[in-house]
Amino acid sequence: MLPGPTFPNMPTASNWFAIEWLPHGILRIWEPHVSRLLRANMFLVRGRDRDLLVDSGMGVCSLREFLQPFLDKPLIHVVSHTHVDHIGSTHEFGASGFDGEIVMHPIEAPKLELGITDMKLSYDGYSAERKEELRRSGFDVSGALIAARPSPDFDPDSWSIPGVSPTRLVEEGDVIDLGDRSFEVLHTPGHSPGSICLWDPSLGILIGGDAIYDGLLIDTLPDSDPAIYSETIRKLRQLKVKTVHGGHRESFGSEKFLALIDNYLGK
Numbered sequence: 319m320l321p322g323p324t325f326p327n328m329p330t331a332s333n334w335f336a337i338e339w340l341p342h343g344i345l346r347i348w349e350p351h352v353s354r355l356l357r358a359n360m361f362l363v364r365g366r367d368r369d370l371l372v373d374s375g376m377g378v379c380s381l382r383e384f385l386q387p388f389l390d391k392p393l394i395h396v397v398s399h400t401h402v403d404h405i406g407s408t409h410e411f412g413a414s415g416f417d418g419e420i421v422m423h424p425i426e427a428p429k430l431e432l433g434i435t436d437m438k439l440s441y442d443g444y445s446a447e448r449k450e451e452l453r454r455s456g457f458d459v460s461g462a463l464i465a466a467r468p469s470p471d472f473d474p475d476s477w478s479i480p481g482v483s484p485t486r487l488v489e490e491g492d493v494i495d496l497g498d499r500s501f502e503v504l505h506t507p508g509h510s511p512g513s514i515c516l517w518d519p520s521l522g523i524l525i526g527g528d529a530i531y532d533g534l535l536i537d538t539l540p541d542s543d544p545a546i547y548s549e550t551i552r553k554l555r556q557l558k559v560k561t562v563h564g565g566h567r568e569s570f571g572s573e574k575f576l577a578l579i580d581n582y583l584g585k
């Protein structure tokens with residue numbers, strides 16, 4: 319599989335990651351030079367005793383190095399699910415000497431352990447059918463998955479995502495405890511079988527992964543199940559949500575949360 323034709327003239331980005339502080343000590347991190355379809359959010363949540371990192375992007379650039387100035391406590395790294403745009407740097411948190419945990423739902427643990435080695439940073443590997451479907455949904459699927467390199471010597475062909483083992487498996491109802499605040503694990507399958515959301519009922523904060531975000535909810539991937547997704551969406555609707563930090567795009571409030579849900583269920 320060849321890289322896209324846009325690589326030779328690809329510019330170098332001065333900053334690979336972008337960040338934004340949100341209320342309640344939550345840092346949103348994203349990769350602005352990743353194609354819109356795969357431009358996922360990562361969230362760092364400050365706690366008294368432990369910090370929480372949800373998801374790890376595409377792994378084009380070291381997230382662990384980037385986060386170093388923010389990390390002064392043990393880190394709980396939660397993997398919302400194992401799609402390529404959410405686990406790129408997760409292996410960096412499994413290195414020996416790292417004070418932290420890698421936490422996920424057991425169903426997708428084998429996928430995290432395998433890593434991703436059969437994909438390139440271009441849309442060339444996508445089937446014609448899939449590309450057409452994405453095009454219809456408004457995505458530009460020509461060329462590369464990245465619009466810039468993180469450094470002049472970055473070789474897009476050498477990119478792959480090493481596998482890593484989770485250190486803790488969680489199910490519905492388990493708790494991620496940061497000392498002075500905590501999140502409940504919600505198992506939210508449908509987009510993928512092991513998708514999880516994190517729910518803080520005291521502040522009404524939902525960290526949604528790809529189960530819920532402000533955009534087209536995707537239920538047509540090989541590991542998606544629309545019927546199960548509908549059940550998940552109905553379950554989420556019961557929550558007294560004030561703020562959603564989704565796996566993609568901007569965070570939003572309860573009104574949009576309900577509208578997105580009703581839109582999905584009504585389709």
Ligand SMILES: [Zn+2]
Nearest residue numbers: 399401509528
């Ligand atoms: Zn996904």
Ligand SMILES: [Zn+2]
Nearest residue numbers: 358403528565
């Ligand atoms: Zn995603």
